[in-house]
Amino acid sequence: MGSKLSAQKLWAALSYVFVDNETDYQYIASIAKNYPVDDVEFALFERVAPVCIYNGMTPAPPICWYFDEEELVADIESLIARRAKYGVVAKSICVIGGWFIRLVYRKVWAEIKAEIVKAQSNN
Secondary structure, eight states, X not given: OOOHHHHHHHHHHHGGGGSSSOOOHHHHXXXXXXXXXXXXXXXXXXXXXXXXXXXXXXXXXXXXXXXXXXXXHHHHHHHHHHHHTOOHHHHHHHHHHHHHHHHHTHHHHHHHHHHHHHHHHTO
8 A cells, every 4th residue: 555654644534434524525535546446445444444433333423523643543553453463263253344344334435436536537
């Protein structure tokens, strides 16, 4: 996905999906267009969603406007480190959780992907 700094920028943009506000797909695409679509999909479902999904699924989310970028990055890096130590059972649970996240957010991903394709074609 490139440098760590650029990954953090993408993570921050994708986190807007999970705030209690209307999702600005064009803004997300303006950042995500600089990455391969597969990398954006991976970042959304394997990095950002596992950390932010609880805010997006809460009836009265505590985070309404944006995630603190430093805290978001720290949480994602912690998730990556924890998952690297997981055994077979924990990894299997992560896969099942990933399927659930993809199912719930499939329409959101379709919107993001469409905006990325549109933004890339405008370059």
